Amino acid sequence: MPFYQNINPRSAEGKRTIRNLLLLREKLKAQIPEKLEANLLIATWNIREFGTHKYGGRTAEAYYYIAEIISRFDIIAIQEVKEDLSALKALNTILGSRWKYIFTDVTAGTQGNGERLAFLFDTQKVRFGGLAGEMVLPPFQTKDPHTGQVIYEPVRQLARTPYLCGFKAGWTTFILTTVHILYGSAAANDPDRLKEIEEIAHAIAKKASDQYEWSNNLVLLGDFNIYSPEDQTYQAIKTAGFVIPDALRSLPGSNVPKNKFYDQIAFKVKPRRFVPTGKAGVFDYYQYIFTLKDEHSYADEMGSAYLTTSKGRKRTAAEKTRYYKTYWRTYQMSDHLPMWVEIKTDHADAYLAAKLHSGQQSTDKRT
Template sequence: MPFYQNINAHTVNGKRTIERLLKLRIKLDNEIPQKHLEKNLLIASWNIREFDSPAYGDRLEEAFYYIAEIVSKFDIIAIQEVRQDLKALKKLMRILGSYWEYIITDVTEGRQGNKERLAFVFDTRKVKFGGLAGEVMLPPFKAKDPDTGQTIYQPVKQLARTPYLCGFKAGWADFMLSTVHILYGTSAANDPRRVKEIKDIANALARKAADKFEWSDNLVLLGDFNIYSPEDETYSAILQAGFEIPPQLQSLPSNALQNKFYDQIAFKVKPGRFEATNNAGIFNFYEVVFTEQDEELYIPAMGDRYYTTSRGNERQNKTLYYKTYWRTYQMSDHLPMWVEVKIDHTDDYLRSKLIPPQTGDEVTDAPSV
């Protein structure tokens, strides 16, 4: 469990933090499968909004404890929107404790990169870094020179935020995770640039997964795709590349307002060796922390902006400021998405050894020497 010794139960904020943590732990235990050292692997993806940015005031101490408690329930979690300044990530790691480690990208340059990093945070008691790490670049376009007929390679436009690919091991399984934060663009379901980014990265990774020399046969593509709906072209682009999305996740919106399907976890894996179970879902932490009913408790923390941003229907706009903006910069405007994977295939392996050998392959027990 995370380290909570610095919470002061004799203060109003400390007492509230402890009470909310107890409720959060009950909800997590009821909804997330228990971690088992050898049997299962719990993978999650979470866009933690501008982790960390003072856009709506600094994150409260209690928010870090809630985030740590949620992260600790998984074995490995891909986090998007880690900022250039790593103070928030390092603070999270201190609360999680020494068993936990992270691997991050450099900052993607340019305005569209938004000074963001991508990160994998993992429990080293279960998950080991496998040695593979790289930021994914789209391959050049292969064409013929019209004058000479020779093959030429033309560079292509890269994604606004470079995807991250790492290899890990857990129990019997080795696997690659590639996390993305796809360009949002315009507020349209099928923004052409967003569609192109998803198609490009899904197809590039599908080809990589099929390469016999690749580090692992198992590839999981996960992150913030900014997908509006499963009926959109943005969603079908993942499936058309040969990835499979667990059925349990296909009808679950992942943003805080629960009306968009921004986040996805998709598999392209070797059959029988890295199987998603029937357990997968979205965890809505707003049902127990920073709830709608908690608005008045946080007025002191929200400060003057809680009052000065109100126009027209003052009560409605104050609530909008708390619900849609301020609290999403404390926790996030995304909910963590997770899936359980079976990694213990011992029984299948032992049964396979009982299959009679093919003719000519018979072996006999030899006396020990």
């Protein structure tokens, strides 16, 4: 449970925050399973430019809503964490000391957009396993046809380096690899985007059969910028051997209009050891907070930019609504919705039954 002691119940903003938190908690409880010893709730969320100061920066109110949502999960992959880590630190302060985070350095280059990738996890349920790394594609190898000498040719690296970490929950170990795939052109199967997904999925999939890998339970999750399940970009994940459970495949899109399937969670795991329960979802917080009906109550927070354009022209009512709906509120929360899935982690009954069966067989052989 996040810490709320700094909310001022006497201010208009504080009262609004408290009322909205009560509503948000009610809806989260109804839609997301309770955190138990026997389950693991994994989520992914692209939090739009988390650490930016655009559109006035995030309000304290927004941090409470983000923390409330994240607190419902055991571990969450976050994309678009910016160079300035003050947002991540502020979020962690609200979540409390039992929450920890791990993040990458800043991705250099224009395509990297000055972003980091991060994991936030509840240490009451999840422990960091020691494995952490950014994925670099190996060089392409050929042989000189005359000398037989191996020639190494460098390959184009990914715009944003995927981040993989090993974690433990109960008896279960698993590796999460979070990605933010290149968007490229506004086309369903942009060739550069497709190539990145293919390369990442195949490189991570190889680890499933490596006897020296830290864990053979592999989870690939994050923002893939996939338009539709029918696209080649979506199929590339499955071709590499990853499985997207039925509960996730039946979900609506994870962008705010719910018509794009940008975010995904895919598995390549040991049979019967890392099992989705069939419960998954995309949580649409805009049904309860920063709703369209709330526009005018945030006029003061939006400031003069809500009233006039950068050229000094007064905005029309429709332009004001667009500013609030499409821009300001998405820089408070995000233009993506969090996606989650529940995993069964308690396999004690099956283990004990197998152990009893094994012991019985040994007794039968002796007698």
